[in-house]
Amino acid sequence: MTAPDELDSGLAALGALTDGVRRAAYRAVLAAGTGPVGRDEVAEALGVGRTLAAFHLDKLVGAGLLEVSYARRSGRAGPGAGRPAKLYRASAAEHAVSVPPRDYRTAAELLAESVERSGADTALFDVAREHGRRTPPGTDVRELLAAHGYLPVETPAGIQLTNCPFHRLAEQFPPLICGMNLAMVNGLLEGAGAAAGWHARMDAAPGRCCVVVSKNKSD
Amino acid sequence: MTSAFHLAQFNVARLRAPLTDPSIAEFVAGLDIINALADAAPGFVWRLAEGPDGDATTVRPLAEDIIVTMSVWDSVESLRAFSYQSAHLDYLRRRRDWFLPHDLPASLVLWWVPTGHLPTVEEACERLDLVAAGPSPEAFTFRRTFPAPELTTRR
Numbered sequence: 113m114t115a116p117d118e119l120d121s122g123l124a125a126l127g128a129l130t131d132g133v134r135r136a137a138y139r140a141v142l143a144a145g146t147g148p149v150g151r152d153e154v155a156e157a158l159g160v161g162r163t164l165a166a167f168h169l170d171k172l173v174g175a176g177l178l179e180v181s182y183a184r185r186s187g188r189a190g191p192g193a194g195r196p197a198k199l200y201r202a203s204a205a206e207h208a209v210s211v212p213p214r215d216y217r218t219a220a221e222l223l224a225e226s227v228e229r230s231g232a233d234t235a236l237f238d239v240a241r242e243h244g245r246r247t248p249p250g251t252d253v254r255e256l257l258a259a260h261g262y263l264p265v266e267t268p269a270g271i272q273l274t275n276c277p278f279h280r281l282a283e284q285f286p287p288l289i290c291g292m293n294l295a296m297v298n299g300l301l302e303g304a305g306a307a308a309g310w311h312a313r314m315d316a317a318p319g320r321c322c323v324v325v326s327k328n329k330s331d
Numbered sequence: 332m333t334s335a336f337h338l339a340q341f342n343v344a345r346l347r348a349p350l351t352d353p354s355i356a357e358f359v360a361g362l363d364i365i366n367a368l369a370d371a372a373p374g375f376v377w378r379l380a381e382g383p384d385g386d387a388t389t390v391r392p393l394a395e396d397i398i399v400t401m402s403v404w405d406s407v408e409s410l411r412a413f414s415y416q417s418a419h420l421d422y423l424r425r426r427r428d429w430f431l432p433h434d435l436p437a438s439l440v441l442w443w444v445p446t447g448h449l450p451t452v453e454e455a456c457e458r459l460d461l462v463a464a465g466p467s468p469e470a471f472t473f474r475r476t477f478p479a480p481e482l483t484t485r486r
Contacts, residue, residue, distance in 0.1 A: 231432030233424075284474050286415040287423035294424070316420040318412065 128175030145274035148199035244299020273321035336479035341455035345433035374409020378402035436463030
């Protein structure tokens with residue numbers, strides 16, 4: 113999807129990630145899921161000093177890849193609670209650069225609209241499930257989900273997926289794309305040989321993937 | 332929050348079989364659950380309901396096998412959150428288990444109504460025809476929404 117002006121803005125954002133330490137800082141923020149993180153946590157994750165971590169985090173903010181918020185982390189409020197900490201989270205903006213110019217997003221939107229219009233949702237779900245099943249067996253469930261871009265985070269109930277790899281399309285065609293996604297995740301679990309212990313189900317909520325992965329009840 | 336306009340929603344779907352058919356049982360079983368979810372959702376204002384079951388399944392303005400829903404919300408965001416960020420989404424995902432493609436001009440239309448106005452089914456059918464010609468401030472969908480009219484343009 114890359115007309116000349118989009119190429120410029122996309123490259124400006126992605127260019128900020130060419131530095132290895134900065135890229136690791138970006139990954140550390142993403143890995144934290146939906147909750148914002150402070151420079152101390154990123155510094156610790158990277159094994160670098162707080163000043164260097166803050167430098168890279170602020171560069172990522174400048175490039176539009178991260179957003180800043182301020183909050184007191186101690187749980188205290190009011191006088192004496194201390195200065196609010198500067199916290200970072202991933203920006204919702206998407207950046208895609210393609211050379212030569214390609215426009216798969218428009219193609220995906222047209223295909224999705226056609227499937228909706230013809231009522232062929234089930235065909236898409238079947239294809240997505242078969243696609244997932246082709247994953248090699250034996251992969252660890254968390255690694256499997258991470259490899260597909262879901263940014264999995266463990267919760268008491270199972271695994272929450274903090275990133276939707278199909279976000280833009282899912283916003284436009286929620287029942288179709290979220291249904292496709294659910295079928296694909298279940299297919300991945302089957303392909304990996306993990307379906308006996310895990311299953312995916314819909315649990316729609318704002319700010320994360322509509323699918324959650326839960327442990328099967330053992331009896 | 333008081334605003335001069337609320338968002339109206341009208342949806343149509345063609346049943347694969349009558350509501351009494353076993354193949355539609357899970358949809359019928361979900362009706363009360365989903366209606367209760369809507370009634371309790373933030374921003375919910377009103378929904379079309381009649382008859383002993385308190386739902387809209389007896390309203391068939393377009394064809395005998397076409398059921399409708401109509402509701403009013405305080406904002407696009409409220410309706411979007413209920414539609415796509417609640418348990419309702421899983422029912423939408425399964426729509427092809429219960430509904431067939433139809434040859435009506437559109438399946439969903441959204442439009443702004445003055446606060447306090449309860450839209451009629453007749454009015455809703457007109458909006459459905461309008462949206463088929465493309466989204467406009469008078470009739471649109473989630474894929475392209477329009478802001479509520481300015482207060483000054485109100486008669």
